[in-house]
Amino acid sequence: MSTRALRACQLLSPAAVFRHTVLLATGALILVPFVWMVSLSIKPPGEIFRTSFSFWPVQFYGVENYTKAVTQAPLPRYLGNGVMICALILALQMLVCAPCAYALAKLRFAGRDTLFGLVLIGLLLPHQVLSLPLFILGYQIGILNTYAALVFPYVVSPFGIFLFRQFFKSMPDDVVHAARLDGLSETAIVWKIMVPTALPAVIAFAIFSIVSHWNDLFWPLIAVHDQSLMPPTLGIMVFKSEEAGTDYGPLMAAATLVVLPLIVAFLAAQRWFIEGLAEGAIK
């Protein structure tokens, strides 16, 4: 029997048929909200309100809906805000967390255990619980309703410190000693040796950080009220309440544009995303 015939046999065994049938069915169900969203985003109002199961519209209205979505609401502004906030948060988190993780992993100093305890407490605390005092803190230093308000609670990430510490700890001490003999300062060791070697951890953390902050609605809702400062999650909510659910087409087009960047990135780097997000969610 040729290998192809063998493979066809395996593919058609009852167990395999069962496996593919169930997985295709659940997969299809999972995709329904995405497909329906895209479908509505290319339909004219008349077709949206006419009940039908068809995915593809009789009259293609995508151009009108997407144009309306990016011109009627400041959607490009929201998306730009989202990119900027996520980039700023990630940059600050790396800058603050990596040196601390290196100190915890490779240096001996009084208070190291206390500091690590502090990190573990930070890991344990859900951010929503801290929102009220953080709101007051933001008010006291006068940064509410600015970009700084969206960023400051996330400057340090206990998860980032924890993850990098694990990774740095697994690197041999000889590397550090050799670097010191070469005359590298401790700061240089962090950025020139530790962080580049820990690239998998950096990528996993970056994905976790970007996805969580791109998707976060809770804190932006509290921190800003100017439309020009809003990230996409908050902006689309405002767009929805302004449209009051009557103009579905542009609303769905806007929703598609908000979801799209992460989906595209996910499909391009699936394995990294799953690892990063699963690790981040377990902690």
Added chain:
Amino acid sequence: MREPRASTDACHELSSRDGASTFRCPAASKALGRGLREALAAWILAGPSVFFLLMLYCLPVIGVFVIAFTNWQFGAATLSFVGLANFREVIADEDFRSSLRNTAIYLLIVVPGTVSLGLLIALLIEGGKSCRSFYRAIHFLPFMATMSAMAIAWEALLHPTIGLVNQTLSAIGMPAANWLRDEHTVLLALAAIGIWQNLGFAMVLFLAGLKSIPKDIYDAADVDGADLWLDRLRTVTLPMLGPVSMFVVIVVALRVFASFDTVKVLTQGGPGHASEMLLYTLYRESFEYLRAGYGAAIAVVFLAIVVTLTLVQAHLMDRKVHYQ
């Protein structure tokens, strides 16, 4: 006479100590110096983290407790200690109790639904060789999709007249419902969205668990005559997944417990208080009604539940290590 002698003694002692130290000290002081330098470098490197951990985590968590145990209001200059008064008010409040009840019901639907579906899908994916990453990707998609935007898509799906759900139901002769505006169905609808969002996460955790089952146990089961897939599932896979499953239940429960986006975007806790959930109540009382003490008391209750679940999770993780 005595004094000089004493001083010569002292001198002698000093010089002998000095001699000893010249004999031994360069290394010691160098080591001490290196230790100090290392500690100094460590504190400089960790300094920003220490500062921000204290400012953004420790101070706020103390703040929450202080606010919860006092009568402080937003903008007030003074505060006084009121003991458990805020907690008494919270517990006596019918709205809070219904919020707690709704959260419990929501958890009791979403967690078992998510975990069992996640397990089923993981078993099926791992059960064959083809299309693994394709199926994994599809099922994981909702976990990372922006929920506030996807909630809008769900609203369209659940729309009473033009929604796909009701169209399908009426096409097969089932009664339709106004899912998000009916107090009897709203929690169910939100729970369905919750399962949709999280089952890919449970699936990934189970896939990792399945990979960690040693192959020789399956071989042993083969020798013992467990050659059918179902036999192997019953005798090896499920028992071996026991500890992992408990862990998945807790981790998923922690995520589901913090559900907020769907409530905020789709129902605002309504109709009535039928879909009011803990985190949404916390948000509304603290930031819409600006009842700081009340909101902080809810935050403390929320924190207590999360910490309990996390400690159980940590305990399970320790046990898992022992199993291996």
